[in-house]
Amino acid sequence: MRRMFLEWLRFSVTAVLLVLGLIGFASGVIGVYRFGFVMNRMHAGGIGDTYGLFCVTLALMIGAGPGMDALKLLLVLVFMWFTSPVSTHFLSQIEYYTNPRLYDHVERKDPGVK
Amino acid sequence: MTVADAYRLLYSAALTVFAVLIGAMLVRSIIGPRITDRILSVNMIGTMVISCIVILSRLLHESYLADVALIYTMISFVSVLVLASVYIPDNKLRKKFMKEDGEGQGGEGQSGEGQGCESREGQPGGGLKEKTKGKQDRSLKETSKGKSGRSLKEEQKGEPDRSLKENQKGQPGESRMADRAENIKDRADGKRGAADVS
Numbered sequence: 001m002r003r004m005f006l007e008w009l010r011f012s013v014t015a016v017l018l019v020l021g022l023i024g025f026a027s028g029v030i031g032v033y034r035f036g037f038v039m040n041r042m043h044a045g046g047i048g049d050t051y052g053l054f055c056v057t058l059a060l061m062i063g064a065g066p067g068m069d070a071l072k073l074l075l076v077l078v079f080m081w082f083t084s085p086v087s088t089h090f091l092s093q094i095e096y097y098t099n100p101r102l103y104d105h106v107e108r109k110d111p112g113v114k
Numbered sequence: 115m116t117v118a119d120a121y122r123l124l125y126s127a128a129l130t131v132f133a134v135l136i137g138a139m140l141v142r143s144i145i146g147p148r149i150t151d152r153i154l155s156v157n158m159i160g161t162m163v164i165s166c167i168v169i170l171s172r173l174l175h176e177s178y179l180a181d182v183a184l185i186y187t188m189i190s191f192v193s194v195l196v197l198a199s200v201y202i203p204d205n206k207l208r209k210k211f212m213k214e215d216g217e218g219q220g221g222e223g224q225s226g227e228g229q230g231c232e233s234r235e236g237q238p239g240g241g242l243k244e245k246t247k248g249k250q251d252r253s254l255k256e257t258s259k260g261k262s263g264r265s266l267k268e269e270q271k272g273e274p275d276r277s278l279k280e281n282q283k284g285q286p287g288e289s290r291m292a293d294r295a296e297n298i299k300d301r302a303d304g305k306r307g308a309a310d311v312s
Contacts, residue, residue, distance in 0.1 A: 004117075007117045008117065011117055011120055011121060011124075014121075014124070015124050018124060018128050021165070022128060022131050022132075025132070025135055025161075025162060025165070026131075026135060028158065029135050029138050029139055029142075029158070032139070032142055032154070032155065032158065033138070033142060038148060038150040038151050038154060041151065041154055042154060045154050045157065045158050048158055048161055048162070049157075049158070049161050052161070052165070053161060053164070053165060056128075056165045056168065056169070057165075057168060060168055060169065060171075060172050063121065063172055064172060068177065069171070069172075069177050069180060072177070072180035072181065072184070073168060073180055075180075075184060076164065076168060076180065076183050076184050076187060079184060079187050079188070080161070080164070080187055083187065083188075083191040084161075086191070087157060087191055087194040087195070090194055090195060090198035090202070091150055091153055091154060091157075091194065091198070093198060093202050094149065094150055094153070094197070094198055094201045094202060095148075095150045097201065097202055097203060097208075097211065098148075098149065098150075098201055099148065099150075
């Protein structure tokens, strides 16, 4: 009986975390639709990359229990956390070098103007 | 209802929601006005696919699918790096860009309409008439030398299709302003500029 209760407790924690992760991904998608410029959209995309994946992976780790599976999921999460900021950085560099109307959206620090 | 059934139901529902979100991001990557919007959308699709694979590995009790998710993470990272190495110029030209930006004319150096929400629906090269006069033209002349010192009007008559890649290899003296002018010109012609190739 007690063991059954613990199983359901683990399931409910998994469900809550998975739903939180889905909310994170959904808010990222909504943000990408609602923002007008790509550097704002990166902000919304970063939510899915960090918070959403964190919640989903943590939920599955709790659902899987201790073992090799959980370690693999942790590896996916850690790798994504390292690579996501780097790819965001490169994306903003692409925007900087190719957008002809960059300064319609981005303020420029201008030392020459009094 | 046992715990295993409940897990199966939960994971299936999550996969359905992920399918809807991936479809939404796919639409975004089609209508994204610039290359960076598309890369961002594809990157987010990659993240959601990784989540889907990870959920599937628990749903099907196949442990090796977590390895597949790890490889997928690496590949989606490498794809962004490859696209960045295509679109970001090499080091010498990059310093030139930085210098020009530092000596720029002021906040409104590049005039013209925004590329935000409202102009995304309209024609991409809407306010082009303003581009050919005033500050923009002056800054173009001042900041660029040699071949790229042509004004924007001449630029519009020039040879029609030079891509960004050819630019940075052929004439290293091409300035950023000329690149921007060329982008604008390509939009005016209704073609896809180098920065708009999907």
